[in-house]
Amino acid sequence: MLEGKPLIAAVDDDPTVRDLLTQYLSDNELRVRAVASGGELFALLDQDTVDLVVLDVRLPGEDGLQIARRLRERSATIPIxxxxGRAEEADRVMGLELGADDYLTKPFSPRELLARIRALLRRAQAIVNIADLTSRVRGYRFDGWELNIGLRRLxxxxxxxxxxxxxxxxxxVAFLASPRRVLNRDQLLDLSRLHNAEVYGRSIDIQILRLRRKIEADPRRPGFIVTQRGEGYMFDAEVSAIR
Incomplete structure (x- = not known):
């Protein structure tokens, strides 16, 4: 029985690919709805709760990049x-810029596709857990500083x-919800989108630089937002939640 299992929407105009995705993912305890266009995808989204979208870039009419843009306008958190294709590096870059979470080149291994889907679902669940936590918090205090979430006041x-x-x-907020935990750029991007859908991958480092200038005694030698080389960033302070 697949009732209650994550629902994957697969968008591809090739019926062979749709059949492959439906069969393989269903055999691995995922529910799948395979559709051929963006119109069918958004009709599905209106009818059911989709947990992840597998989206082909090359589609006739409205292509995958246009669909990804529309999807991000509708939901900042649904994994994409x-x-x-192997030669479509520009499309991959553009897709990530538009808010896609990962990409896979055709032809692909179904096992790799399944592994990437499971990884994205785990990450999405972790984000939901943190979102639930922060929804029950009015603010945070750290080293004499105070952030009021409702008023967005520091x-x-x-x-x-x-x-x-x-x-x-x-x-x-993303840092204060996970103090002394190393967060990479993708994690910071996902967690930031919980509160602001207009945070993009390239802006993370710029936002960190600006934030350091406002909360660090010496932004060149940060004590709060510490860089972990090759891993990401960590907020190194004792943080207390205001409930």
Whole structure:
């Protein structure tokens, strides 16, 4: 029985690929709805809760990049796995810029596809867990600083307000929800999108630089947002939640 299992929407105009995805993923305890176009995908989204979208870039009419853009406007968190051709590097880059979470080149191994889908589902569940946690938190305190989530207001240890942008706020919430845990760029991107859908991959490093300038005593030698070379960033402070 697959009732209650994650629902995967597979968008590909090739019926052979749709049959392959449906059979293989169903055999591995995933529910699958295979459709041929963006119109069919959004009709499905209106009818059911889709947990992940496998999306072919090369589609007639509205292509996968256009669909990915529309999908991100509708949901900032649903995982998107793009299927591309070997020579379509520009499409892969554009897909990631538009908010796709991963890509796989055709022809692909069904086992690798399954592994990537499972990894994205695990990551999505972790994000849901953190979102649930932060939804029950009114704010955070760290080293004399206080962040009010509802008001999006940051105060320094002297009690003075510090102006932060929406992107900086979203990034700070992501760090404070996971103190002393190394977060890579993809994780920060996903967690930031919980509070601001306009945070993009290339902007993460810029947002961190700007945030450091506002909360660090010496931004060139950060004590809060610490770089972990080859891994990501860690918020190195004692953080308490305000409930």
């Amino acid at each position: 796995l793009m299927l591309t 105060k320094n240890p002297q009690g003075e307000p510090v102006e932060i942008t929406n992107g900086e706020f979203s990034l700070l």
